[in-house]
Amino acid sequence: MPQPFPDQITSLPFLNAGTILSCPDCGVGLYLLTKKVTRDGTFEGAVQAMAGVPEYKRGSTPKTCPLCQTGQWWYPPGTIHTFQYGWVA
């Protein structure tokens, strides 16, 4: 999966609770936000891992989807794929 083009990315200053971080390839939900997160914040302590997905830990969380093994849902520093909005940064 190549890095998303800038015109595919929605700019959002924060993500609300209930936003689902999802795989751009197979579409599976990976992490559910349990509280509002600003874009300069961390997801640690604010996300719940879906079934079969490793717990989110800052610095050690895989960027590749554990189900399809190809989709990359996060391009550091802050471009991530969400179920609701597609790519956001």
Ligand SMILES: [Zn+2]
């Ligand atoms: Zn996937």
